[in-house]
Amino acid sequence: ARIVVLVSGSGSNLQALLDAAADPAYGARVVAVGADRDGIAGLDRARAAGVPTFVDRVSDYPTRDDWDAALTAHVAEHEPDLVVSAGFLKLVGAHFLAAFGDRYINTHNALLPAFPGIHGPRDALAYGVKLAGATLFFVDAGVDTGPIVAQVAVPVLTDDTEETLTERIKEAERAQLVEYVGRLVREGWTITGRKVSIP
């Protein structure tokens, strides 16, 4: 199967997928990595693995809708079976969802529906929850609202800082992403309303 990964930052989730995909038995290949900005480690990781990259900056297009159309076209060129948002910090629009809405997944560093948005671990810590974690879900038009594929929980420890909790979540998050991307591409999936089934 062909996977396109979208990144905006360090790309540790991307790296986990690249490492897993090095084994042909994994069943998926990262065929391209796209970003919304230059100069990020995620793009370096792709290049180091010999994977083609592309960058679409919102500021390079007259409107957000034009950016969304361009991003959609660039992803489509690589004919992905699955598109993975791994720390991609942009909400895609109607073009993208029309093309990839049933095969675009995102990993979020909180146990949704709690703590959506860009500060999941910080918000969880501030709330005082005792379990935090990560959620893998199919992206819809909302912010972190789509049908859930899988969740993994980690404990919040009494002396946690935002940094230590974030790291604990990210370790579990990477393992979950690798496991479920592999299962999705090898076994397929159906989405019925909010219910995701992997046969």
Ligand code: GRF
């Ligand atoms: C992940 O924890 C993701 O949930 C959050 O940003 C992080 C991306 O990390 N939105 P990386 O770029 O894969 O290292």
